[in-house]
Amino acid sequence: KNQVEQSPQSLIILEGKNCTLQCNYTVSPFSNLRWYKQDTGRGPVSLTIMTFSENTKSNGRYTATLDADTKQSSLHITASQLSDSASYICVVSERGSTLGRLYFGRGTQLTVWP
Amino acid sequence: KAGVTQTPRYLIKTRGQQVTLSCSPISGHRSVSWYQQTPGQGLQFLFEYFSETQRNKGNFPGRFSGRQFSNSRSEMNVSTLELGDSALYLCASSLERGSSYEQYFGPGTRLTVT
Numbered sequence: 068k069n070q071v072e073q074s075p076q077s078l079i080i081l082e083g084k085n086c087t088l089q090c091n092y093t094v095s096p097f098s099n100l101r102w103y104k105q106d107t108g109r110g111p112v113s114l115t116i117m118t119f120s121e122n123t124k125s126n127g128r129y130t131a132t133l134d135a136d137t138k139q140s141s142l143h144i145t146a147s148q149l150s151d152s153a154s155y156i157c158v159v160s161e162r163g164s165t166l167g168r169l170y171f172g173r174g175t176q177l178t179v180w181p
Numbered sequence: 182k183a184g185v186t187q188t189p190r191y192l193i194k195t196r197g198q199q200v201t202l203s204c205s206p207i208s209g210h211r212s213v214s215w216y217q218q219t220p221g222q223g224l225q226f227l228f229e230y231f232s233e234t235q236r237n238k239g240n241f242p243g244r245f246s247g248r249q250f251s252n253s254r255s256e257m258n259v260s261t262l263e264l265g266d267s268a269l270y271l272c273a274s275s276l277e278r279g280s281s282y283e284q285y286f287g288p289g290t291r292l293t294v295t
Contacts, residue, residue, distance in 0.1 A: 099281065110185070110271050110286030111224075156224065173223035 073172035090157030185287035206274030
């Protein structure tokens with residue numbers, strides 16, 4: 068069964084600290100993996116997208132890694148800011164699929180305290 | 182270029198009523214997808230429309246329906262509302278079909294059923 072599991076479910080860190088969010092998936096065959104940031108009451112916004120051949124991608128202070136062999140991805144946030152407080156959602160798609168075959172994690176709720 | 186817009190942003194309905202939500206995709210985008218987001222289930226795929234035709238459908242009852250117009254604008258309808266339909270309904274547009282195309286989400290419509 069194709070699934071996406073994220074951990075931790077929630078995380079609290081102090082401003083300026085780094086953190087890493089995890090995403091494990093069983094989706095096969097794999098096409099790509101996206102990380103989204105969703106602020107409270109808003110729609111998700113794409114941070115990174117990685118295909119099978121990519122193992123790291125950065126977007127400012129956000130760095131995503133992908134290990135397609137172990138089917139694991141992580142999102143590392145450097146020097147966190149208050150504005151990083153949001154839900155981070157991992158989304159995996161099947162190769163050759165249409166949008167109906169996206170698999171969503173339930174997200175990690177990150178809170179950054181001053 | 183304007184982003185995805187959804188109207189209304191907030192809605193309160195009572196059980197048994199019906200509701201229609203509207204989504205205007207990014208100009209030039211032809212694919213529109215709808216998602217339901219609840220704290221317990223996360224993001225769940227409702228359906229996808231492309232060229233005025235429903236291309237994919239998630240595991241939701243027939244009370245949930247939608248349509249797409251020739252200008253790619255889309256509407257979603259929920260009939261005989263139940264308390265469990267309370268959720269954030271997100272619309273996302275992409276240039277074409279296929280999981281390799283980036284999806285851009287709207288801000289969502291917050292539906293509360295009392």
